[in-house]
Structures are given as C-alpha cells and as structure tokens.
Amino acid sequence: MDIKPVTIILTCLFCDSDLEKAEGKGLQSGDLLKCPSCKQENDYDSLISVAKEKGMEQLKQQVTLEAKKAFGNLFK
Numbered sequence: 001m002d003i004k005p006v007t008i009i010l011t012c013l014f015c016d017s018d019l020e021k022a023e024g025k026g027l028q029s030g031d032l033l034k035c036p037s038c039k040q041e042n043d044y045d046s047l048i049s050v051a052k053e054k055g056m057e058q059l060k061q062q063v064t065l066e067a068k069k070a071f072g073n074l075f076k
C-alpha cells in the first residue's frame with residue numbers, strides 16, 4: 001500500500017480559516033488561539049480534536065482507495 005502521511009492543519013472553528021499563521025507558538029492544552037480572519041478565540045483542545053478527526057478521515061479515504069486498487073481486479 002502507498003499511504004501518504006496526513007498533514008494536520010489547524011483551521012478556525014468559526015470561519016474555517018487556516019490558523020497555521022496565527023500567532024502563538026508553543027501552544028498548550030487549555031490555550032486560546034485567536035483567528036487572524038474573524039478574531040474569534042479558538043479553544044486549542046477543540047482545534048486539535050477536530051484536526052485529528054479530519055486526519056483520520058483522510059487516512060480512511062486513502063486506505064479505501066488503495067484497497068480498491070489492490071483488490072478491485074479480483075471482483076471482475
């Protein structure tokens with residue numbers, strides 16, 4: 001199988017903006033991350049759990065695709 005590593009990107013919970021460029025290096029659990037676009041404060045723990053869920057979805061899609069490629073011709 002050829003599974004690519006999944007990039008976890010933090011996006012604003014309110015406006016879906018990319019928060020990679022947001023200020024606040026070395027964030028910790030319980031911190032708030034201010035969105036540069038909508039100025040809302042995002043809870044870091046929620047951001048991480050959402051990002052992980054998205055990452056898992058991407059992985060699932062990749063595995064499904066690879067499985068179809070690998071086994072698809074068995075069912076012709």
Ligand SMILES: [Zn+2]
Nearest residue numbers: 012015035038
């Ligand atoms: Zn935002």
